[in-house]
Amino acid sequence: xxxYDTPESTPRHGASSRLKDxxxxxxxxxxxxxxxxxxxxxxxxxxxxxxxxxxxxxxxNDPQKFAFLLHKQWTLYSLTPLYKFSYTNxxxxxxxxxxxxxxxKQKGLAVEVGEDFNIKVTFSTLLGMKGTQRDPEAFLVQIxxxxxxxxxxxxxxxxxxxxxxCVFGDSLLETVPEDFTCVPLFLANGxxxxxxxxxxxFQETFDCHFSSLAIxxxxxxxxxxxxxxxxxxxxxxxxxxxWSVPCSPQSLDxxxxxxxxxxxxxxxxxxxxxxxxxxxxxxxFMDCLYSHFHxxxxxxxxxxxxxxxxxxxxxxxxxxxIKILCHKYLIGILAYLTELAIFQID
Amino acid sequence: xxxLRPLDKQPGLNTATILLVGTEDALLQxxxxxxxxEDCASELRVHLxxxxxxxxxxxxxxxxxxxxxxxxxxxxxxxxxxxxxxxVDATFFLGKAAFLATGAGRESHCSVHRNTIVxxxxxxxxxxxxxxxxxxxxRATMAQRLVRMLQICAGHVPGVSALNLLSLLRSSETxxxxxx
Numbered sequence: 001x002x003x004y005d006t007p008e009s010t011p012r013h014g015a016s017s018r019l020k021d022x023x024x025x026x027x028x029x030x031x032x033x034x035x036x037x038x039x040x041x042x043x044x045x046x047x048x049x050x051x052x053x054x055x056x057x058x059x060x061n062d063p064q065k066f067a068f069l070l071h072k073q074w075t076l077y078s079l080t081p082l083y084k085f086s087y088t089n090x091x092x093x094x095x096x097x098x099x100x101x102x103x104x105k106q107k108g109l110a111v112e113v114g115e116d117f118n119i120k121v122t123f124s125t126l127l128g129m130k131g132t133q134r135d136p137e138a139f140l141v142q143i144x145x146x147x148x149x150x151x152x153x154x155x156x157x158x159x160x161x162x163x164x165x166c167v168f169g170d171s172l173l174e175t176v177p178e179d180f181t182c183v184p185l186f187l188a189n190g191x192x193x194x195x196x197x198x199x200x201x202f203q204e205t206f207d208c209h210f211s212s213l214a215i216x217x218x219x220x221x222x223x224x225x226x227x228x229x230x231x232x233x234x235x236x237x238x239x240x241x242x243w244s245v246p247c248s249p250q251s252l253d254x255x256x257x258x259x260x261x262x263x264x265x266x267x268x269x270x271x272x273x274x275x276x277x278x279x280x281x282x283x284x285f286m287d288c289l290y291s292h293f294h295x296x297x298x299x300x301x302x303x304x305x306x307x308x309x310x311x312x313x314x315x316x317x318x319x320x321x322i323k324i325l326c327h328k329y330l331i332g333i334l335a336y337l338t339e340l341a342i343f344q345i346d
Numbered sequence: 347x348x349x350l351r352p353l354d355k356q357p358g359l360n361t362a363t364i365l366l367v368g369t370e371d372a373l374l375q376x377x378x379x380x381x382x383x384e385d386c387a388s389e390l391r392v393h394l395x396x397x398x399x400x401x402x403x404x405x406x407x408x409x410x411x412x413x414x415x416x417x418x419x420x421x422x423x424x425x426x427x428x429x430x431x432x433x434v435d436a437t438f439f440l441g442k443a444a445f446l447a448t449g450a451g452r453e454s455h456c457s458v459h460r461n462t463i464v465x466x467x468x469x470x471x472x473x474x475x476x477x478x479x480x481x482x483x484x485r486a487t488m489a490q491r492l493v494r495m496l497q498i499c500a501g502h503v504p505g506v507s508a509l510n511l512l513s514l515l516r517s518s519e520t521x522x523x524x525x526x
Contacts, residue, residue, distance in 0.1 A: 217419075217457030246419075286421075303369070303422035305455055318454060 160190030368415030
């Protein structure tokens with residue numbers, strides 16, 4: 001159909017094959033255009049998705065390594081690919097970023113009372129935070145405060161944490177040229193001003209663009225279904241949903257809490273295909289909750305907007321805030337969020 | 347009678363009637379007002395309904411065009427439309443029915459996926475319009491479009507019939523979403 005359709009496996013080594021690529025047109029830009037064109041014809045909603053399982057890569061790692069990522073509220077952003085980012089230059093980047101932050105703070109743009117300007121920035125890679133071997137390594141940026149007193153040297157307070165990752169980002173990785181590093185998902189915890197400063201530095205240094213990732217009600221209901229489907233040994237929190245009713249003058253909030261085992265029992269009765277979650281199952285799961293609520297309160301929850309979902313695995317808010325509670329399904333959660341981030345970049 | 351049929355009544359002289367079906371009362375009212383503001387050679391009548399079937403006790407003129415309005419922010423409106431579709435005779439879907447999806451502009455508020463409504467419109471072989479009825483300008487444009495479509499469906503435009511219009515609209519869709 002398309003005269004420029006090329007086979008996927010065109011090797012890009014050597015000048016002669018580069019010339020051939022130019023004529024055949026298998027440049028990453030063209031692949032990107034084709035991918036976008038395919039998506040523009042109809043918006044894809046995968047009718048089925050894998051239930052997040054422990055991936056092979058993660059099982060080799062010690063769960064304690066990522067313990068500091070759990071139980072914290074992260075604000076989500078999507079990030080376009082970084083140009084000429086190198087994992088070997090991390091020390092250099094931390095030096096540049098601390099200088100930039102010090103300069104910004106000197107300018108008075110982000111002055112916090114009572115804070116000394118001794119700030120240290122560290123960049124480190126998070127090994128194992130990826131889905132396939134093709135995914136780039138995740139890396140972490142932390143802003144620590146250096147205390148003046150030598151006695152407190154060991155306890156450095158972490159002021160701000162941000163990490164970049166890409167989990168199962170194949171659809172983006174295929175269409176991006178060599179000099180770019182794709183880490184579309186960015187999670188930040190800490191003061192908003194620091195997030196803005198770090199974001200500005202990254203945008204200036206690597207020619208990328210951040211945008212905040214909102215999660216709409218459709219995706220929240222998918223998350224609710226997928227996380228309820230996860231097998232847990234013990235449930236730490238009740239499964240809770242929060243809906244916002246659009247009415248004037250102030251919107252009302254409806255909160256619905258279910259015992260996690262009941263939610264799992266409901267999911268098991270709805271779930272048919274092992275290992276996969278389909279759109280029909282998600283719809284049926286949510287419809288059961290809606291009809292139960294309607295039977296008791298005569299309120300149609302389906303006419304309201306789902307704003308927050310909270311399970312024992314993780315909790316997510318529509319403004320793009322997430323809290324991960326269980327390390328076992330971390331990769332699965334990140335995979336879904338990466339998919340949302342990639343979709344937003346496109 | 348519980349099923350709406352397109353040709354069961356005599357047409358009124360120079361009258362064109364449109365039926366808007368949807369749960370979003372305020373939006374439907376605003377759309378109706380916008381439509382009535384349009385200049386039109388025919389006499390326009392706009393009927394609003396939350397859902398079908400319509401009460402049979404009311405005496406109403408022949409309905410020339412039905413527009414099912416779905417709010418992408420609310421799954422309830424989608425369910426309501428799906429249920430109402432059962433009360434419409436199949437011959438309406440030969441150009442005299444259309445779907446209108448509102449709320450696609452605010453992606454963060456959407457709880458119905460765009461694909462769902464696209465699939466619904468495809469199943470019923472009817473045109474689908476996306477329009478944010480909350481925004482004045484878009485609503486006025488949509489009202490204009492609907493008035494023109496209504497005139498064709500009522501037979502007031504010589505040389506073009508509803509079925510003609512349907513096949514013209516359909517040929518612009520290059521890709522049938524078969525693998526949905």
